[in-house]
Amino acid sequence: MVEPEELAVVAALNETLERLGRGIDARAIDAAGRIPSELIEQLADLGLFGLSLPTEHGGYGLSLSACGSVVAQLARFDRSVATTVGLHLGLGSRGLVAFGSPQQQAELLPAMALGRPIAAFAATEPGAGSDLTAVRTRVQEGGRGVQVDGSKIYVTNGALAGIFTILARSPGLGGNKRGQSLVLLRDTDEGVKVGAEEGKLGLRGSSTTSLDLDGVQVPADRILGVPGQAPEQLAHILAWGRTMMAAGCCGTGRAALDAAHRHCGFREQFGRRLSALPVVGQQLAEGEALLFAMEALVRYAAGSDEAGLRTRSLAAKVLCSEGGWELADLAVQLHGGSGFIEETGVALLLRDARVPRIFEGANDVLRVHLGLHTAGSAQPVEGDSLEAEVANLGVALRERLGARLGGAPLMMHALGSLAGLALASRAAVERAEQEASPQATALAETWLRLARLRALPHLHRLREASP
Ligand SMILES: Cc1cc2nc3c(=O)[nH]c(=O)nc-3n(C[C@H](O)[C@H](O)[C@H](O)COP(=O)(O)OP(=O)(O)OC[C@H]3O[C@@H](n4cnc5c(N)ncnc54)[C@H](O)[C@@H]3O)c2cc1C
Structure with missing residues (x-):
């Protein structure tokens, strides 16, 4: 969740970006293979490169949640722009902010907050x-x-x-x-x-x-x-970066769903609007539920303490990068042949949505990490929720394999996939409770049903891989 004291500044920034975003020509950026330097200047002048940097060094000092919300907003308009800013705020500057000496910070951060220089x-x-x-x-x-x-x-x-x-x-x-x-x-x-x-x-x-x-x-x-401390430092920096990236995937998901709703709202086939066709209606509704869970999981990860962030960011990165891809693919599909034509813009969303599944940790590698963490730390949980089922599976695997957990990557991969779905379910339920609206409750319920369905192949794999 964005901290209450940050709400006003994030709302103002997002409103400004809404206006600026309408002027961003994503297809021209894609064709040129670069972001116009005037746009980078504009983003810098807005202070975007200082969002996560400490106030004493000229930044906004915003939380990870708040930065994620702004990066998601940018990604609605162009994923390359969001990546440029998000990388600077996450992997690029986080090491210096978290581990830099006071002298290093005083020397470098004020200029970095202005985006001069940008970080990598x-x-x-x-x-x-x-x-x-x-x-x-x-x-x-x-x-x-x-x-x-x-x-x-x-x-x-x-x-x-x-x-x-x-x-x-x-x-x-x-x-x-x-x-x-x-x-x-x-x-x-x-x-x-x-x-x-x-x-x-x-x-x-x-x-x-x-x-x-x-x-x-x-x-x-x-x-x-x-x-010699890089591994420990990396664990923190990558958790930040992954969460910021997951937030960007939510922006892509929103852009894809908006395009799909727009198109299905006017395109008619079989004498009806596409959105009135039962199968299309269900796909759009389930797409909204997936996006609800993706956003909820990013907030859940970003609002966690350090230990929680390190694991939940694994789940957020996997769910959101795959969700962003899935929603972009849905948008292409629902546009029919026109989705395959660059002019509609959804083809670009799909191409841009592919690499988040690979960079900042390939998803299958992260699933194994999440599985290992789950098996290593799970405690028995009562009830029939997916979360309880996954926790109890983790306990059972630990009891059975003990120190050999690391030698069972197939099982850890399946368990990690399940753990991601379970964490997304918890996050969606918590979000629905906070928002307390019938719409949020319905979206969370749809997601819980989808998560159960998505869990089935992994449960099957786990049984298959069990010795
Ligand atoms: C556009 C782009 C931008 C990038 N930006 C940065 C950056 O700013 N900084 C930076 O440092 N890096 C960056 N990267 C690198 C990126 O993080 C790596 O490509 C990624 O970590 C995967 O490493 P690799 O390409 O060597 O794939 P490999 O490690 O060779 O893996 C290939 C594939 O094998 C599978 N695999 C590998 N190991 C396992 C395993 N243990 N279990 C299951 N499956 C496995 C996965 O499917 C994986 O995708 C970027 C990459 C791209 C394409």
């Missing part, structure tokens, strides 16, 4: 994607402090950014033989070279480049926090 985050390498323990980029003592060598790929905001948070292995630093650290590099540091823009299936307006780091020598205080 570079962990992935050719040999290290889902498995970030395989990172080869190295930071070691050298020159004026430390030296960074290596190369990164798929860096969002790469060509726009002036500051990069880099994941590197750091053997020997801070007294650790092994270990990884996060290092802040500037685009102006000697030896930092940004590669060419990648050609992509979607999200074409969002910059994605490689980054070469060749003998980059920087002061030792560019390392974020204590050397």
